[in-house]
Amino acid sequence: MRIKDHALSICFAAAFVIALAGQSVAGLAQYNEDQLTLGGRTSTWIDFVTSSDFVVDVAENWQSEYLQFFLFILATVWFVQRGSPESKKPGDEGTGSEEQQLLGAHARPDSPAWARRTGWRRWVYSNSLLLMMGTVFVLSWLLQAVAGVTVFNKDQALNGQPEVSFAGYLASADFWNRTLQNWQSELLAVGSMVAFSIYLRQRGSAESKPVGMPHDRTAVESE
Numbered sequence: 001m002r003i004k005d006h007a008l009s010i011c012f013a014a015a016f017v018i019a020l021a022g023q024s025v026a027g028l029a030q031y032n033e034d035q036l037t038l039g040g041r042t043s044t045w046i047d048f049v050t051s052s053d054f055v056v057d058v059a060e061n062w063q064s065e066y067l068q069f070f071l072f073i074l075a076t077v078w079f080v081q082r083g084s085p086e087s088k089k090p091g092d093e094g095t096g097s098e099e100q101q102l103l104g105a106h107a108r109p110d111s112p113a114w115a116r117r118t119g120w121r122r123w124v125y126s127n128s129l130l131l132m133m134g135t136v137f138v139l140s141w142l143l144q145a146v147a148g149v150t151v152f153n154k155d156q157a158l159n160g161q162p163e164v165s166f167a168g169y170l171a172s173a174d175f176w177n178r179t180l181q182n183w184q185s186e187l188l189a190v191g192s193m194v195a196f197s198i199y200l201r202q203r204g205s206a207e208s209k210p211v212g213m214p215h216d217r218t219a220v221e222s223e
Contacts, residue, residue, distance in 0.1 A: 020058070024049050027057065038158070052150035056178075059144035064182030066137035072190050073130050082216055083198035085209045089218045101126070141179075148175055 003010065024045065031053060032042040048054055072086075077095060081087040099106045103126070107116045114125035124131070149169035156163055169175055193207075199215050202208040209217070 023058070024054065027054055052147040052154075056144055056147035056151050059140045059147060060178050060182055063137055063140035063144055064179075064186045066133050066140060067183060068186035068190055070130065070133040070137050071187075073133060080218075081194050081198070083218060084194045085197050085207060085218060086194045087218055095126075144178070145170060145175065148178065 028043065028045055028048045031048055034040075035042050043051065076087060078093055079087075080090050080093055082090055095101075098104050101115075102108055102111055103115055103122065104118065112125065114121045117125075145166070149164065149166050152169055152172070152174055153163040164172065197208060200208075201211045203211050
């Protein structure tokens with residue numbers, strides 16, 4: 001394996017690890033500061049990163065990111081935006097023919113094995129990216145909810161308030177405030193990317209059209 005061939009994935013994986021580590025250190029400092037203010041017990045780094053306080057903050061961001069990509073992948077099957085490199089060209093809406101998708105008899109010798117199959121295996125592989133994004137979204141959303149109810153009930157106890165059930169927390173303002181403030185920001189970012197890329201360029205980026213391409217052309221349209 002040549003590292004250069006996988007540099008984009010490696011770059012983002014490294015940046016993710018650095019950012020997560022930084023969040024854990026900064027979060028621990030903030031948590032211990034709050035504990036000292038309240039007269040509570042400070043925590044070690046290991047205890048903090050395995051606590052619900054840390055997990056809920058991480059999970060609520062993960063679930064919004066994966067929801068963003070889940071919706072974007074699904075929407076770009078059926079909807080187009082003329083001029084955006086994030087879109088197929090107008091007229092190409094839908095899942096495409098078997099010939100276009102290199103399925104069955106149209107598969108190439110080096111196509112993935114399940115692209116040649118029929119039935120459920122072809123369906124699963126044809127939708128595997130969306131299924132993966134959706135699965136990670138649901139799991140991280142559930143993790144956010146489980147960790148969130150623990151943190152919420154801890155705060156309730158500190159304030160002399162009764163605990164709430166898991167179902168009660170899912171219906172609470174705290175849960176939906178955490179959830180929706182992340183969703184709206186991710187949807188704004190995706191929508192902005194689609195719209196800005198119609199008129200703006202970044203030379204050399206796969207997310208941009210060629211600098212000299214007309215605004216009303218998508219990157220996949222022929223000259």
